[in-house]
Amino acid sequence: MRIGELAARTGVSVRALRYYEEQHLLTSHRSPSGQRQYPDSAVDRVQLIQQLYAAGLPSKSIADLLPCVVDDEATPELLERLSAEQERIDSRISDLMNARDRLGTVIAAATANWRTGERCRR
Structure with a gap:
């Protein structure tokens, strides 16, 4: 092609x-x-x-x-590098999941405030 x-x-x-x-x-x-x-x-x-x-x-x-x-x-060195990359990705996934959870908390609070007519505080 x-x-x-x-x-x-x-x-x-x-x-x-x-x-x-x-x-x-x-x-x-x-x-x-x-x-x-x-x-x-x-x-x-x-x-x-x-x-x-x-x-x-x-x-x-x-x-x-x-x-x-x-x-x-694969060489042992390459496997070691790939394992390190996998660990880095796992760490990034954990960070993203934490950020998602925090964002969910903010959304829930903002939604509750919106329903009760309150404004978000800065």
Whole structure:
């Protein structure tokens, strides 16, 4: 498939796909006319890259991780780094859950005040 189709199927911009190639996260083959061609498996790879970026991993970590996903091989050092990333994500999730709970408390108090005609205090 061509780059435009991959972009449409994944919801990722053409520019981002080119960036992924520059970072060695994604590869393409060139047609005789020079157009990028991707295998169908590129859709899953781009989705994985997006998930890892959303989790806060930098492109260097993603580039190191992708061969593990494809080849099922990992070094002890890489596993250690990935475990540290997982711990960082777990911590971030905990922080976000706490923020959500606090926001829920504020919403509940504001809703109760609104129903009774009171104003929120600053």
